[in-house]
Amino acid sequence: xxxxxxxxxxxxxxxxxxxxxxxxxxxxxxxxxxxxxxxxxxxxxxxxxxxxxxxxxxxxxxxxxxxxxxxxxxxxxxxxxxxxxxxxxxxxxxxxxxxxxxxxxxxxxxxxxxxxxxxxxxxxxxxxxxxxxxxxxxxxxxxxxxxxxxxxxxxxxxxxxxxxxxxxxxxxxxxxxxxxxxxxxxxxxxxxxxxxxxxxxxxxxxxxxxxxxxxxxxxxxxxxxxxxxxxxxxxxxxxxxxxxxxxxxx
Amino acid sequence: xxxxxxxxxxxxxxxxxxxxxxxxxxxxxxxxxxxxxxxxxxxxxxxxxxxxxxxxxxxxxxxxxxxxxxxxxxxxxxxxxxxxxxxxxxxxxxxxxxxxxxxxxxxxxxxxxxxxxxxxxxxxxxxxxxxxxxxxxxxxxxxxxxxxxxxxxxxxxxxxxxxxxxxxxxxxxxxxxxxxxxxxxxxxxxxxxxxxxxxxxxxxxxxxxxxxxxxxxxxxxxxxxxxxxxxxxxxxxxxxxxxxxxxxxx
DNA sequence: CGCTGAATTGACGGCTCTCAATGTCGGTGG
DNA sequence: CCACCGACATTGAGAGCCGTCAATTCAGCG
Numbered sequence: 001x002x003x004x005x006x007x008x009x010x011x012x013x014x015x016x017x018x019x020x021x022x023x024x025x026x027x028x029x030x031x032x033x034x035x036x037x038x039x040x041x042x043x044x045x046x047x048x049x050x051x052x053x054x055x056x057x058x059x060x061x062x063x064x065x066x067x068x069x070x071x072x073x074x075x076x077x078x079x080x081x082x083x084x085x086x087x088x089x090x091x092x093x094x095x096x097x098x099x100x101x102x103x104x105x106x107x108x109x110x111x112x113x114x115x116x117x118x119x120x121x122x123x124x125x126x127x128x129x130x131x132x133x134x135x136x137x138x139x140x141x142x143x144x145x146x147x148x149x150x151x152x153x154x155x156x157x158x159x160x161x162x163x164x165x166x167x168x169x170x171x172x173x174x175x176x177x178x179x180x181x182x183x184x185x186x187x188x189x190x191x192x193x194x195x196x197x198x199x200x201x202x203x204x205x206x207x208x209x210x211x212x213x214x215x216x217x218x219x220x221x222x223x224x225x226x227x228x229x230x231x232x233x234x235x236x237x238x239x240x241x242x243x244x245x246x247x248x249x250x
Numbered sequence: 251x252x253x254x255x256x257x258x259x260x261x262x263x264x265x266x267x268x269x270x271x272x273x274x275x276x277x278x279x280x281x282x283x284x285x286x287x288x289x290x291x292x293x294x295x296x297x298x299x300x301x302x303x304x305x306x307x308x309x310x311x312x313x314x315x316x317x318x319x320x321x322x323x324x325x326x327x328x329x330x331x332x333x334x335x336x337x338x339x340x341x342x343x344x345x346x347x348x349x350x351x352x353x354x355x356x357x358x359x360x361x362x363x364x365x366x367x368x369x370x371x372x373x374x375x376x377x378x379x380x381x382x383x384x385x386x387x388x389x390x391x392x393x394x395x396x397x398x399x400x401x402x403x404x405x406x407x408x409x410x411x412x413x414x415x416x417x418x419x420x421x422x423x424x425x426x427x428x429x430x431x432x433x434x435x436x437x438x439x440x441x442x443x444x445x446x447x448x449x450x451x452x453x454x455x456x457x458x459x460x461x462x463x464x465x466x467x468x469x470x471x472x473x474x475x476x477x478x479x480x481x482x483x484x485x486x487x488x489x490x491x492x493x494x495x496x497x498x499x500x
Numbered sequence: 501c502g503c504t505g506a507a508t509t510g511a512c513g514g515c516t517c518t519c520a521a522t523g524t525c526g527g528t529g530g
Numbered sequence: 531c532c533a534c535c536g537a538c539a540t541t542g543a544g545a546g547c548c549g550t551c552a553a554t555t556c557a558g559c560g
Contacts, residue, residue: 073393081397095389103390135385139345140353142392143323147331149399150443154548185507193400195549200508216507216557404516435539445517450540466525466539501560508555515548523540530533 043116045108052093053105060118061093067112068182072190073104082190084141085109085183089172091134109182149193152231157192158202159231162212166221178220293366295358302343303355310368311343317362318432322440323354332440334391335359335433337418341384359432399443402481407442408452409481412462416471428470 045051051062054073062069069086083104086092095103100119144164148157170176181188189196203214211227213220221227295301301312304323312319319336333354336342345353350369394414398407420426431438439446453464461477463470471477 073397081400083393083396094385095393096386097390098386103386103393135344135389136346136348136353138389139385139392140347142389142396143333143345143353145396146333146392146399147323149396150331150440190400196507198548204508447540448516454540518545525538
């Protein structure tokens with residue numbers, strides 16, 4: 001076991017995971033290996049480099065230290081479906097098949113620094129519960145995405161997307177009202193199941209309504225309440241008839 | 251450790267998990283507890299009963315022995331978003347929040363028998379990798395759903411849905427061409443993000459095209475190739491401009 | 501300075517949602 | 531046994547959102 005002082009030093013060295021209750025390396029890696037792994041772990045990639053690709057062996061997962069990551073998969077006809085974007089502090093690379101093969105690819109959207117957590121170096125104890133918590137994050141994200149896709153129109157999707165980004169930046173200590181979109185309009189469209197033109201038009205319309213200010217990749221949210229309101233309202237009652245039917249009480 | 255004979259006996263008692271490489275109880279539960287847990291585990295619920303609800307404490311997950319389950323969550327405006335349907339052999343109840351709280355509700359669609367796996371009784375060893383494998387299933391399912399919602403039109407979604415069901419029945423030893431829809435049209439619509447009427451119309455149109463025969467809950471697939479073809483083709487190039495851009499090789 | 505790719509804006513058409521009516525099945529009570 | 535009823539499913543007509551196609555502007559870069 002490392003001394004508290006040592007832990008402290010390592011934790012300070014990487015403040016990214018504080019929102020999770022401390023450095024993941026200390027939580028997950030065999031104590032004796034922590035320092036070594038953490039020092040090996042820092043990988044810096046330039047924009048457009050793949051961290052891993054679908055089909056490769058999955059022998060590690062990652063935490064974003066700085067920069068941003070796009071996770072996507074390629075359909076049969078050779079086109080992308082974006083699965084998510086990862087910001088500093090986010091864990092990614094956990095979605096693998098039964099046989100520990102990558103279910104998706106991930107690529108850097110800018111110069112990005114990562115922590116790498118090889119599966120082989122994970123400590124055994126309490127691993128299950130920790131991993132469960134982490135995978136839960138991913139699944140929640142998936143569910144939110146599904147929810148957006150299935151139940152919201154273009155306005156709702158864009159608003160949800162921006163609100164989500166704002167919250168995630170906020171929880172990481174950045175401004176929730178002004179930030180940079182590290183991904184292209186196309187990426188956003190892919191993520192939200194919208195055409196690029198629709199993304200553009202919607203942003204412009206939001207700007208005209210005074211909800212936000214947008215210039216290229218720069219976004220400033222002026223009326224967060226209104227944004228949240230748009231994000232919250234669903235598009236179609238389509239599945240709106242899907243009310244929770246409470247069956248007769250026993 | 252139980253003797254091979256005992257393991258064999260227990261495994262035979264429950265043949266559901268064979269496709270997974272053997273009874274999950276033997277793989278996951280503390281050996282000494284296996285038999286006890288397995289006998290306690292059998293829970294039979296009548297149609298319309300909740301297995302658990304969103305917000306409850308998540309102290310166990312489940313495997314469907316017989317019957318079927320609908321997983322859903324309720325949006326702010328009190329409406330459902332179906333997250334998936336679970337058939338015999340499927341694991342569900344793994345999607346929890348950080349603090350081990352249910353992220354979704356699940357309800358029986360018919361008389362259903364379940365195996366219950368309390369987290370407290372899980373053996374420590376090799377738990378991590380096993381759980382990872384299992385959560386991976388769930389995530390893959392999520393991804394497929396997202397893919398459908400974001401990139402397929404009504405025809406594609408319905409076709410994918412039916413093809414998926416057929417494959418899952420097939421892999422469990424049932425007919426892949428004729429089966430019963432255990433869920434209502436509304437449930438299907440919720441799952442696929444379509445209006446009930448669209449589901450109905452699409453099924454009718456598929457029938458008129460000779461792809462399948464449908465009567466109420468009974469479905470018989472007549473032209474599986476054509477079904478798969480429809481399922482495979484995407485609706486909009488919307489995100490179709492989302493080609494995999496191969497950046498310049500280094 | 502020209503080129504390339506990203507982003508914006510406009511016109512048009514189609515898919516699917518909405519609203520509404522009808523048909524069908526299972527259960528209930530007379 | 532039959533009429534009635536409610537839930538589910540089907541079918542039709544109309545409208546709106548969003549994708550497609552196309553042109554234009556703009557930023558970055560060699």
